[in-house]
Amino acid sequence: xxxxxxxxxxxxxxxxxxxxxxxxxxxxxxxxxxxxxxxxxxxxxxxxxxxxxxxxxxxxxxxxxxxxxxxxxxxxxxxxxxxxxxxxxxxxxxxxxxxxxxxxxxxxxxxxxxxxxxxxxxxxxxxxxxxxxxxxxxxxxxxxxxxxxxxxxxxxxxxxxxxxxxxxxxxxxxxxxxxxxxxxxxxxxxxxxxxxxxxxxxxxxxxxxxxxxxxxxxxxxxxxxxxxxxxxxxxxxxxxxxxxxxxxxxxxxxxxxxxxxxxxxxxxxxxxxxxxxxxxxxxxxxxxxxxxxxxxxxxxxxxxxxxxxxxxxxxxxxxxxxxxxxxxxxxxxxxxxxxxxxxxxxxxxxxxxxxxxxxxxxxxxxxxxxxxxxxxxxxxxxxx
Amino acid sequence: xxxxxxxxxxxxxxxxxxxxxxxxxxxxxxxxxxxxxxxxxxxxxxxxxxxxxxxxxxxxxxxxxxxxxxxxxxxxxxxxxxxxxxxxxxxxxxxxxxxxxxxxxxxxxxxxxxxxxxxxxxxxxxxxxxxxxxxxxxxxxxxxxxxxxxxxxxxxxxxxxxxxxxxxxxxxxxxxxxxxxxxxxxxxxxxxxxxxxxxxxxxxxxxxxxxxxxxxxxxxxxxxxxxxxxxxxxxxxxxxxxxxxxxxxxxxxxxxxxxxxxxxxxxxxxxxxxxxxxxxxxxxxxxxxxxxxxxxxxxxxxxxxxxxxxxxxxxxxxxxxxxxxxxxxxxxxxxxxxxxxxxxxxxxxxxxxxxxxxxxxxxxxxxxxxxxxxxxxxxxxxxx
Numbered sequence: 001x002x003x004x005x006x007x008x009x010x011x012x013x014x015x016x017x018x019x020x021x022x023x024x025x026x027x028x029x030x031x032x033x034x035x036x037x038x039x040x041x042x043x044x045x046x047x048x049x050x051x052x053x054x055x056x057x058x059x060x061x062x063x064x065x066x067x068x069x070x071x072x073x074x075x076x077x078x079x080x081x082x083x084x085x086x087x088x089x090x091x092x093x094x095x096x097x098x099x100x101x102x103x104x105x106x107x108x109x110x111x112x113x114x115x116x117x118x119x120x121x122x123x124x125x126x127x128x129x130x131x132x133x134x135x136x137x138x139x140x141x142x143x144x145x146x147x148x149x150x151x152x153x154x155x156x157x158x159x160x161x162x163x164x165x166x167x168x169x170x171x172x173x174x175x176x177x178x179x180x181x182x183x184x185x186x187x188x189x190x191x192x193x194x195x196x197x198x199x200x201x202x203x204x205x206x207x208x209x210x211x212x213x214x215x216x217x218x219x220x221x222x223x224x225x226x227x228x229x230x231x232x233x234x235x236x237x238x239x240x241x242x243x244x245x246x247x248x249x250x251x252x253x254x255x256x257x258x259x260x261x262x263x264x265x266x267x268x269x270x271x272x273x274x275x276x277x278x279x280x281x282x283x284x285x286x287x288x289x290x291x292x293x294x295x296x297x298x299x300x301x302x303x304x305x306x307x308x309x310x311x312x313x314x315x316x317x318x319x320x321x322x323x324x325x326x327x328x329x330x331x332x333x334x335x336x337x338x339x340x341x342x343x344x345x346x347x348x349x350x351x352x353x354x355x356x357x358x359x360x361x362x363x364x365x366x367x368x369x370x371x372x373x374x375x376x377x378x379x380x381x382x383x384x
Numbered sequence: 385x386x387x388x389x390x391x392x393x394x395x396x397x398x399x400x401x402x403x404x405x406x407x408x409x410x411x412x413x414x415x416x417x418x419x420x421x422x423x424x425x426x427x428x429x430x431x432x433x434x435x436x437x438x439x440x441x442x443x444x445x446x447x448x449x450x451x452x453x454x455x456x457x458x459x460x461x462x463x464x465x466x467x468x469x470x471x472x473x474x475x476x477x478x479x480x481x482x483x484x485x486x487x488x489x490x491x492x493x494x495x496x497x498x499x500x501x502x503x504x505x506x507x508x509x510x511x512x513x514x515x516x517x518x519x520x521x522x523x524x525x526x527x528x529x530x531x532x533x534x535x536x537x538x539x540x541x542x543x544x545x546x547x548x549x550x551x552x553x554x555x556x557x558x559x560x561x562x563x564x565x566x567x568x569x570x571x572x573x574x575x576x577x578x579x580x581x582x583x584x585x586x587x588x589x590x591x592x593x594x595x596x597x598x599x600x601x602x603x604x605x606x607x608x609x610x611x612x613x614x615x616x617x618x619x620x621x622x623x624x625x626x627x628x629x630x631x632x633x634x635x636x637x638x639x640x641x642x643x644x645x646x647x648x649x650x651x652x653x654x655x656x657x658x659x660x661x662x663x664x665x666x667x668x669x670x671x672x673x674x675x676x677x678x679x680x681x682x683x684x685x686x687x688x689x690x691x692x693x694x695x696x697x698x699x700x701x702x703x704x705x706x707x708x709x710x711x712x713x714x715x716x717x718x719x720x721x722x723x724x725x726x727x728x729x730x731x732x733x734x735x736x737x738x739x740x741x742x743x744x745x746x747x748x749x750x751x752x753x754x755x756x757x758x759x760x761x762x763x764x765x766x767x768x
Contacts, residue, residue, distance in 0.1 A: 198625025241582025
């Protein structure tokens with residue numbers, strides 16, 4: 001019998017059985033009324049998840065493709081763009097904007113640091129004007145969740161557009177597109193939205209849409225206006241991944257049935273439980289020991305041990321997938337994702353497995369406390 | 385009980401139950417060995433289907449996105465490109481290349497005509513030099529299948545690169561990438577490859593890859609070199625639609641189990657059967673009454689009746705989806721796709737339904753002959 005598999009990475013995330021079942025339904029024609037009904041509902045649900053009345057454009061691509069749509073729809077060659085970077089994904093958006101000929105200014109932090117609104121205000125004063133500011137909400141590579149509301153306020157004051165990478169945060173931690181006046185919010189199907197990878201979303205404010213009409217970078221597949229026009233009739237300009245859309249519809253239904261607040265609260269408690277367990281094991285946290293770090297928990301490896309050793313033992317011996325670090329942090333930290341369809345027993349399993357594998361590697365680790373501590377903390381009661 | 389549904393469009397096409405079952409399996413992590421094994425096999429199978437030893441790059445996007453990758457990886461602004469167009473998709477590639485600032489020359493035919501190698505030779509002489517020639521193999525909007533081998537020979541003689549849209553043809557009719565010296569072949573998961581939409585492929589010859597190093601159009605998500613490098617390690621630069629890749633693996637396995645020749649022969653017989661049935665009904669064919677028209681069969685509507693009436697009655701009353709025309713042919717023709725997972729009884733059903741619905745609309749149509757005639761023709765024996 002094949003070994004059981006456990007997916008505790010920061011994405012793709014586990015997909016509920018109801019969603020998998022929907023995924024396996026016969027393929028619908030993308031221009032027929034059966035699909036149109038689903039598509040209309042998905043688009044409405046996506047607006048609800050974004051807390052926006054703006055259009056949420058749906059693309060068949062990864063989150064990176066959707067983020068690229070923000071660059072090509074908002075920029076002209078040579079446009080000045082400020083990127084706030086404190087990890088792998090911040091770096092990716094810098095590289096991407098440069099690939100498109102933008103003049104990229106950087107507000108750069110050591111990986112794992114939390115971007116500060118004051119730093120952003122100073123930077124913007126120093127370099128004004130810029131057309132857009134790229135912000136990462138949840139930096140999946142470090143576990144840090146930025147205060148997008150405060151950062152966006154500074155961006156708006158400087159008259160720029162706030163473009164937010166919410167790929168791993170949307171549906172896990174609060175994001176209020178309209179209330180926080182975010183201009184572009186990019187997300188993906190495979191994180192807190194609990195669907196398989198392959199779909200990505202771009203919520204576009206009226207100001208961003210207006211701005212895009214003047215942006216001269218060439219685009220076709222990722223063109224916002226073409227997609228917006230089609231979606232106004234609950235249609236897509238190109239054949240979408242219909243099976244994934246049907247699955248996403250079911251997943252969004254599950255998410256919204258309980259309400260977003262319920263998901264936010266659960267993620268806070270999952271984060272608390274995970275951090276408590278890791279500390280009980282005697283490990284040092286890398287991600288902030290704070291409730292806002294509710295998406296991915298990262299811990300430092302014990303001195304003399306490498307994260308890729310740990311992930312390999314977990315995977316090859318125990319069927320459990322967690323993530324090592326990315327880039328310069330590759331072997332220094334490991335990451336447990338608790339995004340989307342996770343409960344306290346998943347956390348207990350992940351922690352028990354890490355404890356077991358570290359023991360097997362001969363790393364110094366406190367045994368027998370982590371899972372119990374995590375479950376205690378989880379059930380201690382709702383966070384305020 | 386919900387009405388049964390029948391999908392007889394030129395894409396998405398019906399997906400075999402084995403493939404749907406694979407689609408609903410728990411999501412794999414895209415960087416783990418479980419997925420890598422599948423991915424390696426999919427890439428090998430795709431090379432087999434393309435009859436090439438070159439790399440087949442896999443993108444999470446629609447066929448249009450993959451075709452766009454050919455433009456952005458092969459062109460610099462102002463590059464001269466010749467597009468051969470005889471239908472909706474030919475027009476799309478012209479519009480796309482223009483959107484990217486290419487100087488597009490056109491070899492344009494009335495929709496439904498078959499591009500001629502002689503015309504192409506003359507056109508190329510007239511306008512030489514061009515960097516690339518865009519060719520549509522199966523023009524899904526008209527049912528015409530071009531002689532790509534002969535066209536590519538002319539392109540090569542002119543020292544240009546042959547870029548082939550094989551979205552609806554690959555796996556249905558012969559395509560020999562290496563033998564015919566095609567430089568770029570673009571296809572999609574949702575046609576003869578019998579998987580759901582959401583994945584698209586770009587097979588790239590060494591010459592095209594070399595050319596792409598000098599092309600200056602900006603690209604990131606669709607960048608060939610980034611994708612090629614990752615695929616060399618059976619990895620993807622960005623999170624791919626893992627569920628669709630797992631499904632595509634099963635579908636390609638089914639296709640190659642019997643062998644491509646078997647699929648080609650079946651498509652020829654399906655085309656023969658469909659044409660024979662439509663003629664038995666007294667309808668006039670729009671697509672060529674020839675074996676090469678083995679992908680989509682198009683027929684003219686009886687005088688005074690509109691194709692959208694027919695498709696609506698079929699869909700709303702009978703649960704059957706066929707396609708009307710596209711663009712200027714919208715109401716003049718209807719199209720029955722027989723791509724991928726189709727057999728003779730599907731053709732009989734499609735024909736019987738068309739016959740019934742035309743009768744209901746009051747159109748003059750011969751009753752009781754089409755399905756029988758189609759089954760007779762299908763079983764008459766293997767084509768040479």
